[in-house]
Amino acid sequence: MLRLVGIDLPVDKRIEVALTYVYGIGPKISRIILDKAKIDLNTRAKDLSAVEVSKLQKILEEFKVEGDLRKDIRENIQRLKRIGCYRGYRHSVGLLKNIKNVTDGRIYILATFNNTVVTITDLTGNVIAWSSTGKVGFKGSRKSTPFAATSAITAAVDAGKAMGLRQAAVYIKGPGPGRDAALRVLRGIGIKVTEMQDVTPIPHNGARAKKPRHG
Structure with missing residues (x-):
């Protein structure tokens, strides 16, 4: 089992895909991280060495992911609601998923x-x-x-x-x-x-x- 930033990643997938299981990391960020760590995109997560896992852990700490990112998003939404702007109102009534304009x-x-x-x-x-x-x-x-x-x-x-x-x-x-x-x-x-x-x-x-x- 591969564990990074407190998240268990699937070991049978390519590391490029496995990293996207971390909240806040998409395909683009995943490739940037692997490029910094000098790890092949097609390497399976289970085939990573201890040194490579350590590199990934260190690089991931530079990004805002998981709990820190969720907290930031939650605080930003609360701020929008407090100031009473249009986006904040849509969050209050739960309408941000389907943005439509029907007159x-x-x-x-x-x-x-x-x-x-x-x-x-x-x-x-x-x-x-x-x-x-x-x-x-x-x-x-x-x-x-x-x-x-x-x-x-x-x-x-x-x-x-x-x-x-x-x-x-x-x-x-x-x-x-x-x-x-x-x-x-x-x-x-x-x-x-x-x-x-x-x-x-x-x-x-x-x-x-x-x-x-x-x-």
Whole structure:
């Protein structure tokens, strides 16, 4: 087993690849390190001598990797959140993975008696943000309250605004408390509502009648 900077590296792989198992080292940095240590890129990790391992350990100490790098990244993100910049806000709401800019979209609100689910999509149907009463921290019977529905809708809309959403068509489905909450929230969300529809399915002829008893 080859261990460098506190990390166990796979011994059956080429050392160029094995070094990338250390957080903060990619293929390019790996080649730079091996060039400094005068080690062939195609050498298997298990074939390294004790002297070569010592060289690698010494060179790796010159780079910020693993715990030190993670700490720096964490502190930088906290600083962005503290100063309230746009990138910091995206980190706060967990949107940095999918950076999109959608100005027009659709808001779908599913309001059942037990839950409220809000989905925001672009005009082609791709989901850009979503929320529910469970996602914002409500459990059990509290998920069916109007306040929980309001919180879920607000969270989803805030996430959509961070994606650049400026106007949207709203589609409401279901008889739950989220219906009235949606109307209250949508009045002051800062997004222009271009259309609002109730898409709750309505039975036209009811359920099939029960067969009469025999005898």
